[in-house]
Amino acid sequence: MELRARLGGRAVKLSKHAFTAIWDVHAWVGVWAGLVLHVVCFTGAFCVFRDELGTWQDPELHVSHGEMRPIGQLVRPVLDRGDVGRARIDVYLPDEERSTVDVRYVPTSGGTRQMVHVHPGTGRVIPDRSQLASILFHVHFLRHDRWFPQGIYVAGVFGVAMALGLVTGVVIHFRKILRELHQFRGHKRPGIAWADAHKVLAVFGLPFQTMAAFTGAMICFGPLLLKLFAGPVFHGDAKAAERTLYGDLSGLAVSGQRVASIDLDQLVAKATDTLPGLSPTVLRFANYGDAEGSVAVYGKREGSPLGTSMVRLRLRDGAIVGTETPRANGPAQNIEQWVRGLHFAKYGGWTVRIFHALSGLAACLTILTGNWVWLLRRESRRPRASNRILSRLTVAVGGGLCLATAVLFWANRCIPMHVPLHMLGESVAFFGTWALSLLACLFVPSARKSWTALLVVSGALFALVPVLDLRHTIGKVDVALLVFGLALLGAARLVHTVKASWST
Amino acid sequence: MVDLMAFSWSLLAFALFHAAAKRYPRPGAAYLRPMAILLTVASLGIWIRAEGAIIGSILLVFSWIVSGSAFVVSAAVWPRVAWAIALALPWLAALGFLLRGAHAP
Numbered sequence: 197m198e199l200r201a202r203l204g205g206r207a208v209k210l211s212k213h214a215f216t217a218i219w220d221v222h223a224w225v226g227v228w229a230g231l232v233l234h235v236v237c238f239t240g241a242f243c244v245f246r247d248e249l250g251t252w253q254d255p256e257l258h259v260s261h262g263e264m265r266p267i268g269q270l271v272r273p274v275l276d277r278g279d280v281g282r283a284r285i286d287v288y289l290p291d292e293e294r295s296t297v298d299v300r301y302v303p304t305s306g307g308t309r310q311m312v313h314v315h316p317g318t319g320r321v322i323p324d325r326s327q328l329a330s331i332l333f334h335v336h337f338l339r340h341d342r343w344f345p346q347g348i349y350v351a352g353v354f355g356v357a358m359a360l361g362l363v364t365g366v367v368i369h370f371r372k373i374l375r376e377l378h379q380f381r382g383h384k385r386p387g388i389a390w391a392d393a394h395k396v397l398a399v400f401g402l403p404f405q406t407m408a409a410f411t412g413a414m415i416c417f418g419p420l421l422l423k424l425f426a427g428p429v430f431h432g433d434a435k436a437a438e439r440t441l442y443g444d445l446s447g448l449a450v451s452g453q454r455v456a457s458i459d460l461d462q463l464v465a466k467a468t469d470t471l472p473g474l475s476p477t478v479l480r481f482a483n484y485g486d487a488e489g490s491v492a493v494y495g496k497r498e499g500s501p502l503g504t505s506m507v508r509l510r511l512r513d514g515a516i517v518g519t520e521t522p523r524a525n526g527p528a529q530n531i532e533q534w535v536r537g538l539h540f541a542k543y544g545g546w547t548v549r550i551f552h553a554l555s556g557l558a559a560c561l562t563i564l565t566g567n568w569v570w571l572l573r574r575e576s577r578r579p580r581a582s583n584r585i586l587s588r589l590t591v592a593v594g595g596g597l598c599l600a601t602a603v604l605f606w607a608n609r610c611i612p613m614h615v616p617l618h619m620l621g622e623s624v625a626f627f628g629t630w631a632l633s634l635l636a637c638l639f640v641p642s643a644r645k646s647w648t649a650l651l652v653v654s655g656a657l658f659a660l661v662p663v664l665d666l667r668h669t670i671g672k673v674d675v676a677l678l679v680f681g682l683a684l685l686g687a688a689r690l691v692h693t694v695k696a697s698w699s700t
Numbered sequence: 701m702v703d704l705m706a707f708s709w710s711l712l713a714f715a716l717f718h719a720a721a722k723r724y725p726r727p728g729a730a731y732l733r734p735m736a737i738l739l740t741v742a743s744l745g746i747w748i749r750a751e752g753a754i755i756g757s758i759l760l761v762f763s764w765i766v767s768g769s770a771f772v773v774s775a776a777v778w779p780r781v782a783w784a785i786a787l788a789l790p791w792l793a794a795l796g797f798l799l800r801g802a803h804a805p
Binding site for chain 1: 703752766769772775776
């Protein structure tokens, strides 16, 4: 029960009391925050493919990468619509994952931001008809745009809790950390097998989990910290604080005079001439239609894998009113871009996103096995009702979320797209299935049976999603879902065959 | 295909490290570690050549996270399958590379 850590060249020995206290912190953080962190990590594994899922969720958006019309011709009909609020409009250009031109705006009537998609070849406007990707994204950040926007701060608190769990975990296992890299005794009794799995996955996943916890907390608390620092550091100038961290988002002040914009393609061409090597990905309009309205052309350049460059041009005459490059930006903005790029896997392409997703799922297993080890130890000492409740909650949140996500994918394909309540149907299917799983797990006494049933059903549903897509195109997302489904079925077999004392 | 090749070398490197671990004493273990180091360096070289120094290094860390955790857990439960994949994947990736070219998906 003693720990010797080598700090600054000398051995530091932790007392038994300190070791026990740190162990308790690790265990209680895991128990209280673990299930929510599981939700965050599981949905995060899907969120790294947010753009791909955004295209997959509506078969109308499966457009082959062909010839693209001039940007102005595609975007102007949407920008000039009366219902599009002009203060800020974001236009996402097609790339490897996105095949349509996507326009995001706040309606003039107010409310949350809306999205429409424009076919790059024909210019046909396709409304947003599914929210599969955004449900998973919002659950990842524990927020709802309208009802609970503060949820992002709650997610930040859980990010800090994850970091605390990681630090205490490292302190507990410091001496054995290398030995535990190679030790998994799957054939032993469940207590040992789960403990080994927890340690192996935690030790291997440590770099990823540390990165995810740290960057996640920074992303969540960024806006809050900005408000706190605006007073003492920026003398109350919120805009200056925002510029320091996020760059120039709002453009020039509104003049109130209405003036038409010059050709958008000319503006984009001027931006790429200004910053050679810039490949535009996002156009962010500020005060479109106003005499001082501007467009910021964002994109990446060679040599800055995580940093973004930007050229802001005035819409009425194409005058350059600002540029941002990783070299010229302040350290705060560069760090923010790296934090965001690392967290959302905006580098290295498809391979990096697969690694992120797998590491996120491994983090889920780390959390769930940790909970199980804690429960088995406590239950073997003294059976309690609270242990049984936590055990059933672990199954319901862990396995239930798998099933709810699988049902969400099925709901997306089974509810006809033209039905006006398609989006609502997806939400009801996801949250309804999750709630039903919770209820079912609370009443089924055997955790092993509940795990097996949930994993089998969700595995089968995930694996069969490509069958629903046979009439469309089978793409990377379908293949990934098939593989994930088969992996869940394999996990179900493993859980079923473990000769378990699933006493909780 | 380049990514798969780099990952497969990384996986094989970890498998050799695992086999050379003190926990599993076996003859020839002394030779496994240098081979594993060589494969790791080669894998890092491929990542860096494909993605640059920073992203290449991050990718190597990720490939170790994924290949290491997957191999340790699966080698304990399904040892033959785990070793077959670790040994065959580099050859399959090389074959794919030769047949379809470096830029094939």
